[in-house]
Amino acid sequence: MKVARLHMKHIEQLMSTVKNDLNLKVVFLVRDPRGIYSSRKAMDWCVNTPCIDVQNLCNEMRVDLKVFRRLKQSNPNQFNLIKYEDLSSNPERETRILFKQLQIPYTKTVQRFLETHTSEKIHSNDVDNP
Incomplete structure (x- = not known):
């Protein structure tokens, strides 16, 4: 399951309420603020504070990293x-590393998916996919 834009404090709350035997893996994708x-400035849905406020963004990131650690x-x-x-500059290498950490097989299907979905032509001007 993929969940986007969820703060780590919510993951922490979830972890405290679920059973320990739940096979839950969390991949925390971080990006340079x-x-x-830059991506948020181009979005129609992010025009007011706190969304567009740089100080708020950095504070949220600090808290997320602290909780993650x-x-x-x-x-x-x-x-x-x-x-x-790292993922955007070398998707194959980073995906291989991540899959190994998650104990997921890196298959030819995964490789083909990366080859067809991560080319520079596809994403170079795609501001809707930050």
């Missing part, structure tokens, strides 16, 4: 962090 800000320390195999910039 300058890139987030705490959760990762107590559950090292359940939490993974990946940088958006």
Whole structure:
């Protein structure tokens, strides 16, 4: 399941309410705040504070990283962090690393998906897919 734009404090709350035997893995995708800000400026839905406020964005990111570190320390195999910039600059390498950490097979189907969905021509001007 993919959940976007969920703060780590909500993941922490979820983890405290579910059973320990739940096979839940969390991949925390982080992005340079300058890139987030640039993308948000181009979005119609992000025109007011707190969405467009840089200080608010950085504070939210600090809290998310703090909570992530705490959760990762107590559950090292359940939490993974990946940088958006690393993933976008080398999707195959980063996907292989992530799949290995998650114990998911990296198949030819996955490789074909990456080849057809991560080319520079597809995403270079795509501001709707930050």
